[in-house]
Amino acid sequence: MFRRRLGMVSTRSRGNETGGKVQHHNVFRRDVHGLRAVAVLAVVLFHAGVPGVGGGFVGVDVFFVISGFVITGLLWREASATGTIGLRRFYGARARRLLPTAAVVAVVTMIASAILLSPLQVRSVGMDGIASALYLNNYVLIGAGVNYFGKHDLVSPSPFQHCWSLGVEEQFYLVWPLLIVGIAWVVRRVRRVGAKADATVSVRPFAIVLAVVAVLSFGSSVVLTYVIPPVAFYSLPTRAWQLALGGMVALTASRWRRLPFPWAVLTGVTGLLMIGWAATRFDAATHYPGVAAAMPALGAALIIGAGGAAPTRGVGLVLGSPRLRRIGDLSYSWYLWHWPVLVLAPVVIGHPLGLTARLAAVLLSAGLAALTLRLVENPLRFAPRIRRSPWASLTLGGASSAVAVCVCAAVLVQTPDPVGRGPATASMVVTDTPIPPGSDVAAFDAAVRDVFGQVQAAVAASLRTTAVPSNLNPPLTDQFAQQLAIAGHGCLVVLPFDDVQPDCTVGDLTSSTSIALVGDSRAAMLDPAFQRIATQRHWRLQMMAKAGCSITDLPVASEFNGVAELFDRCPQWRSQVMARLAAAPPDLIVVSSARAYDANGAHTMVPGLHMYDHAWLDSLTRLVRALRATGARVLVLGPTPDPPAPVPQCLSAHLDDALACAPTRRASGKDASGMAAESTATGAGGGQYADLTALFCASERCPVIVGNTMVYFDSGHLTHEYSELLAPAMGALVERALAGN
Template identity: 55%
Template structure:
């Protein structure tokens, strides 16, 4: 094969390269050990797309002076939309049938966005929302890359046409110079450099947008385009050099698959590995070395798998996610590999029954208008199917007996003097809550008057989550967030992560009643404890948290609040850099309580709430007649040993500790509904309603601590962890 044919003719090695890409993605999603970075297969696809599409558009623009847009878009519609639309419809039906109604409705929204090829931006927005960060993955999540590719197909021809026009103007109207790739190379190189710069910046500051958006992935497509436009230079490589170059490229892809992982900030600099590796394979293949990696990639099994890659990519993820609810059990490694094999079988059927007939049908190939009509019809059907199913899946509503709203009444002062009337009042209020919890523990049917209703629960966020008082991952500093009586001389500071902020509805009502000046100081996934912390969301050291801690401690030392209420999640683990209830956690708790006490503040540490081990509104939507299915055993929801250790650590620092277990659990179970009050709005935060129910109890606990005499004021320690 001569150089020109090798450059622009059929490249069997590219089919094999697609096989490498899809195998990496499927094995990664199946959880196969050793392929922790298999998600880079998508980057391989992007570079290949940039190579093929740019080369095709450039050749047409230079030979004809234009690009037949209708022909180009028609070809893309025939190639991609029938298979993609089919999988959207089938996946939507499966989600509506198999998933809990509340989850199914969210997934159907993803399906509509996927049918319209804007799913990548929907997922970017969802990924930016802290309260959605722990949501179950969507069966449509892999459609983000298809949306990005469609956006690339929409914009790339305009870029090529614009460059062609500028190139003709530069040559002059009468010039008859040979076609030159230089203007296109300059444009693509500039675009790629700008995109890479944005990707590097957003990987650190806006990870979801860096991962999902076209501006941060365009450099990968541009890299493929640069290889296509410089093919003549690649063809001049000596055979030995070309062979070595190709094998190095494959080694880089394999290295990325083996060494990268879920905690790798991505795309960032890590994406250079698969992108450069793919570019080297594509470039080396232009020279066609006999002993190069292209020889292995061109083997018939690899080519067959490459032809299957698009349909297999479409099917593998929904099959992996929908198989467990279909089978009624989670899948082990063998089960996941079986699901991947089933999706491969579906891909074979899709290739031969849908993909190839639509792609090669002569009436469609001869008419761009028919091709575009087919694409539009498929898109409309897929989006409409999502809309119809969204209407058909009912909004989950409890149909059990109307339940009484739980209330806690403050007991009247005792008739006879008591040793500690406040402690006695708190015990009585806790007993009221315990009685309500015990009465609800065995109730099966979700009450018809559930508050908030299941459909509204995910949006049941206290105002502090919406007005900037709860600082997001990248925020530092803390704006004034004062409620209650701003002129009061009694300042109460509610401090910690989102588990402190979820108590704000209770403390805001208390501040109004008791004329406190309440300050809410909170930052997501950032306990006030002086522990080095890694953010799985950011994929790096959580420096913003460490800065915020220092600022907040300095502020508390300067303001001398009467009471600091400290609360934090107990769901931190190895991915954050420390285990909850471990010795570093407990020692840090003692230190921070002592520091706050040294600043003349009384300190109340709120114990943990139960971990329901499910997204409770979603779980209840699937068990409207058996709410106990969503109520975990106390032994798995709470750590009695950890709570006892925290109580001792708090006392060692001079603070008071509140074990909240009786407000949520019986001796055996922790119900998800108490009376008609839904306890959790997601998988770990309280609803506004239940926080308000418990307001009298936490108010009594706070009053007990405030009633104790203040310690003598001592000079505050310098801010910052030690």
């Protein structure tokens, strides 16, 4: 990605844009080389948590523009002169330059991770390492829904996470030459001119196509930033506009060179100020990339363009300084090394790094980069026998990636399953006695207190257990099976664009007592408990749930969040559910939902969430009132805790101290005043409210293991096993709700 070659820019002078003799001259663009240094410094300082560089992640955007500028110029000049591109030579040069260095860093990182990290983390890192070696890591992150700005308090992030940008670059290198060749072929066919050079000498067709790519890509990036943020952040299609922007600067280089000197200096200064403003003013709360990404991308384009007229004066004088050029030499290796060192150093030391230690880690990674440049990058890059043969270059690059893949795969195979180190522990046992029909409300209240008291006792006892039980149920490696279980055999609507709620009715279909469980994935995770109690009590149970959709009608105050709602089809699904409930009202509607929705109808991955705010409370009242209008009783379940990290990964890293993964009540979202407000809002709509805190938390902590049962399989969804253990509690709540207010 961040290649030393980017500083060497071959440009051409033309008599005019559409014809005339082509003249070649090579100019070493020190300003472009220095701009690479600025970009890598921004990224490294951001990852090191240096105050004042909260937007340093924009350095990657700058790199994309630089790559688009250099590669497009290189390809277009060859295509315009010869009518085609030497693809073997092009791909060979990229392979020789990039793949061996990346493979060396990947192998060292994987071996270090196998030594330092827990088995479950090693497995995850191994998969990331394989994806990174194949330059597909960006799409793995998309599939996992990884938030680039997510916090990592208890579980280390993947040391390969930063390789998403390398994936974008490599995919760009694969596609872009074919695009340029395709444009050249179309131009020749349209003009039907015999001489290839004359057929493709005009820059205009190339510029038009790149402009179209840029517009479409930028539009999709802006929309998807609000609809599916990981896709917007990590994918090539939503980043292509930055590469195309750099390409358009390359195609219009002759026009940039005609800028008067004062205007060129002003343009360059403006571009640098734009990058600096973004790097210091943006932060994790910025909707990114979206419209905001235009600031650093346009800044980089202005600097590169202005440098064509004044490469050694103004901003060019600063960027072309020897120190920045030396950092530019290290930028590719430094980028590769800095993140693994920052991720793994706290594991070596045994505690999080302070600012001084993080800066020391950054300097250590710079030293590793210097060694890699001296021992790997330059020797292979400039080896005469390899440079002369595209096939040798391709073979070297392919073999390097294959070695990295094999090492990661070997570590995966050899990594054992993580097993608890504590003594075997008995499972929680909860008993209940059904209350005879016709009993007064006090009897049902007493039954709820009794069952909740049993669970609370087990939860409190779990806080005295530190080591993970050796008979933990489910195993730490059972996450995939848990994800399948929560899907409820197709009952949970998962796909964003799907609004069809399947008919999922279980229990005694002829029963006179019917229950509907409604909500999002937090409702689906309780389905095992409700299914068990429905079978025992001979109730008719229907589940209706859609992942990521609030059952409440939160107002959509943002146009872009309105687009997200339309894409997710939450309103359509919600209307369908409400229509079904109105057409065939059950005796009781149980509502369970995440509180991860703000007043704009957005999920927590979008900054600005205010839990228990007035918009949520008002929408809750409206929902309960609408459900009550069907003639059914309504029970709203309070929130369940949200651990700060995926529980299996956290426990795998803390087998001797499970309490390290147990959040406090407040940190887990169990806000007493917020739940009191929810109870009031529910009552205002005519419904009943159940505080579930006692089922998960004791005193000020919420353990993630109760008895020998793991409570969560990720960062908040209950395991199938723990959900089933809560069946008596859910049954008591349902019977109490059916008994009336």
